[in-house]
Amino acid sequence: MIKLGCLLALLSAVSCEKIGELTSAIPQDNVILEDSFVNPILPRGADPWVTQKNGKYYFTYTQGSKLVLYETDRISELALAKSHDAWIPPAGTAYSKNLWAPELHEINGKWYIYFSADNGSNANHRMYVVENESPNPMEGEWVFKGKVGDTTNQWAIDGTILHHNNQMYMLWSGGNAGAPPQDIYIAKMSDPWTIVGQKVRIATPTYAWEKFGNPINEGPQILHNPANDVLVVYSGSGYWVDNYCLGLLRLKTNGDPMNPVDWTKKAEPVFSMSAESGAYGPGHNGFFQSPDGTEDWIIYHARSLPNGGSNNGRNARIQSFQWLADGTPNFGVPAKIGQALTRPAGELLRELYVKDDWAVLGFSSEEIVNNRLANRLIDNNLSSYWITRYSTNPTNYPDHWISIDMGRDLDVDGFVIAQKNGDRKVKTLSIAVSNDNNSWQPLGDFELQNIEGRNQYLALPSKTRFRYFKLTPRTGHDNQQQPGLAEAGTFRYQNP
Template sequence: MLFAQRRGTVARAVLLVAAVVLGLVLSPVGHDRAAAAPGPSFTNPVVGAPNSADPTLVQYNGAYYYVATTWSSDVVMRRSTSIAGLRSAPEQLVHRTPGTVMWAPHLEMVGNRWYLYYSVEQSGAPRRTHVAESAGSDPMGPYTYRGVINLMPNNGWAIDASLLRLNGALYMTFSAFSPVDNLQSLYIAPMASPVQASAFGTRISAPTLAWERQDGAVNEGSFALQRNGRTFLTYSASHCNGPNYKLGMLEYRGGDPLAQGSWFKHGNPIFQRSDANGVYGPGHHSFFTSPDGTETWIAYHANSSASQGCGTTRTTRVQKISWNADGTPNLGVPVSTSTVLPGPSGETGGPSRVEVRNRHSNLCLDNYNFGTAPGAEVRQWTCNDLPVQDWYLQPTGDGYYTLANGHSGLCLDNKDFATAPGSVVQQWTCNGLAVQQWRLNPVGGGYSTLVNRHSGLCLDNYNFGTAPGSEVRQWTCLNNNAQQWMVG
């Protein structure tokens, strides 16, 4: 509708003020000790649709590795040295599963090998947990399929598995339906090895509290968080079809980990929707540490509308957590997608955040209408400080760069692999192909031309526009002011 087409200078102004205010709120007022510098700043989501639900994000040797539901048989992985860089990091196929639909992949290192646990549905059979093992210590693999982990009797339904190390032993927590009351509950099973259970699982939590039963009674997506000798098991509660999907928490209080009585359930959710911030159904999460080891962060999926549910609308968001005085984790409130966050401390490298300003129009390259879907439009607009005009410049290693938008996480793309003057540019899921690679050729005065690797054409202020909303296309390189851009 017309209102959505902003060109809501008002909408932009409100967002800009909010960003400034939030920036002031987030500014540190004092430190007990010196900390490593934060990484490049970013906004959520850090990975956009469609392969962005049920995320696992791990930090290993200074890089992040990311897997999520793909709705296909494939497990794809992104690698980046910064959270900001995840948006433009290409997806790489690391494992092809034996099922038709794969979801909730979980990446875990045991010894010097990585293990991919994932849920699969095979031709209508019960949904079960499968595992693949890496050949070495590289999270990107290669991986070898190791089969199904037998977690429930009679080859029963068992999903959303993750590992737990406790009291010197290895366990697997997962979600399954209880034969007693048919409630989708949390289970735990002892593991003989990372690829084999030594016994069937036992139930440690059922969705009995009112906040665990909204839109459907569910406990799933468990993930362990350990600190100062204490073990917390956080999990997703209620059904993902509604906006009230959220996180709850158990705490291990000693005794047999396989006994429900050894686990204390906290009476209230620890992370849930924020209507004020426009975040709905936050859940199915993982935790990771900053590269310098001083911070704990959460990665989770959420929707931007209360009407969205369990499908491909869910996107991955991350934010730093803190700790309460009693030693329990404080996940805070899910932040708005307009909130600019500093990256985890100790990040090195990563893409540079730049503004791209046209010399002729003095307008900035802009994610027109705040698009987030592949194919979103690119135009020029009055320069401002909003993420829709932030572009993350990532070198490809051979003189070219990709440019990922700070709001959408999509890459500047030569639409339909065109080669003729006047060809359209758009935003598209980052894939590393030549249509998303641009060479910056300096022309003096701080300006450069941007030449597409596939077409050989220059990014062009089409028809020499000067009004906000002016088109951007590709054209034969002429080195005039309409093709000169200040990138910085």
């Protein structure tokens, strides 16, 4: 069988003369399937929020000075998502600083981002909203619509939207100038920026697990169970303590959201700290579904180390959950950092070609003094790099390149590139391919993000067959003129 496979591969290679001409099937089983991911999916991400539209996931989180949106079709690869500065507040206003917990909602064909902000004094935190009429929230103009508040005009954060029985409501966390306790309120809305009538308190900290740090109920998030009952998952205790956790409110069947007695609170938290998992203070969450709509997922933030602190930031994590017979969610325990988790169902999976038999054909230069050699680019080690020469006779953009022999013609859907740590990261990378290491077909210039320790995927418009590829760094992310890369490879998509 081995001899037969080699013979078929040889015959196929001989019959294929043009790049991209898929004339016959080639045995290509020497691949690694990327069917898992690990948490955290993002090294930052306080107060994460996700919404879905037309196969895209839109993500945002607290950044303090502005509203930023991220777009991806693979939520498990959130670190690679394209970002867009949606809205930056003007200076000197009541909402110029401390923009917290943004949420993106589509309402009546328009996009809205709700957020809380102040003028630099926490006691002045209130809720606000901006509007965008573009079908794509990553495009168009965001217009400030104003403050979203009730007549009491009290301290308010963490606004979210509930649509129920043809009525729109806002839920939020509020108190007296930000002093404890913080309660959860609800009020009716006449349009996406106007609260009408009086607010009603539907939750206040009553249990010991809601009072670590301070008695706080905040971050309400709407969740509908399979029977379409209204649930509210909220955060209890101070976000800065390890015991920050998630609690659950439930609106009784056919209940009135504005009637506090129609809401019940679960006596125990539904998602809590796990030191074994490296999940301290898990809370302030959101929800989404897998691409195929068969799975429910939670996104939340947690700290990887205990005891809070400014150097122990909150990072974004995701995991799937199931439903219990009583219609409440079973979130389980936070998944352990680095634990392999199955990707959301319906994600188009990649198969990475194994590079054991690959070879470097040529290169412009390499950094010999520091042993950062060309063959390090395909050694399957992210901690070893190829860097163009800078100790002696340094080379500059774009006077450097490297070419790789994959050993035989392969059907390729894209390239896998990993940046090196530190400086000298590549920003623009030109790629060309060949079947004879003589005539080269340029595929264009590709943008690389300024991140390290993760694969970046450069997808091709269509499947292309070739044996050799050449990488030419064009520009960099900093002023260092001798670029470096950690790894380079190719992938194909898994057949459905």
